Amino acid sequence: MSVRFYWMTKKERIEKKKRMFECLRLASKLYPHAEDLLKEACKINRFALQGRSRRRLMAAAIYLSGRLRGESLTQRESADIVQCTEVTVRTTYHKLVAILGEDYDPDLRVEIESLVYACKYIKLTSNDPSVRERVSRMIDVDLPKIGKDKHERLLERVIELLV
Numbered sequence: 001m002s003v004r005f006y007w008m009t010k011k012e013r014i015e016k017k018k019r020m021f022e023c024l025r026l027a028s029k030l031y032p033h034a035e036d037l038l039k040e041a042c043k044i045n046r047f048a049l050q051g052r053s054r055r056r057l058m059a060a061a062i063y064l065s066g067r068l069r070g071e072s073l074t075q076r077e078s079a080d081i082v083q084c085t086e087v088t089v090r091t092t093y094h095k096l097v098a099i100l101g102e103d104y105d106p107d108l109r110v111e112i113e114s115l116v117y118a119c120k121y122i123k124l125t126s127n128d129p130s131v132r133e134r135v136s137r138m139i140d141v142d143l144p145k146i147g148k149d150k151h152e153r154l155l156e157r158v159i160e161l162l163v
């Protein structure tokens with residue numbers, strides 16, 4: 001299917017096509033990892049993905065794979081690759097991250113890394129008696145709206161990585 005962009009100038013159309021080819025190249029590089037993410041999600045909870053289209057799932061998996069690998073792939077570009085909307089990618093992405101857990105959440109990974117770095121900077125080790133309360137306060141300051149159960153899991157994860 002040929003897509004025409006009549007409202008754009010010729011130069012804009014060329015740039016758009018170049019970006020689409022770049023996205024397709026990037027998607028082909030991320031595809032194997034995205035497929036592994038979907039297989040992992042199916043192992044965890046097969047029924048949570050039932051009824052969702054394969055295109056929608058693949059777009060979200062490609063976007064998640066790009067975020068985990070540090071690639072610059074936007075939701076719009078991921079949606080353009082499989083021809084769906086950004087909202088579709090966003091909702092399916094959040095569903096996929098919820099199924100896979102915090103280990104696959106790129107935003108939470110950054111928070112964990114920054115907390116571990118801060119603890120190491122102030123020379124806080126897992127052997128210190130006050131480590132739990134100090135890390136807990138750091139989490140409260142950095143992530144004030146995080147839930148209590150997520151707070152505990154994050155606290156355990158940071159202490160575990162301090163070893």
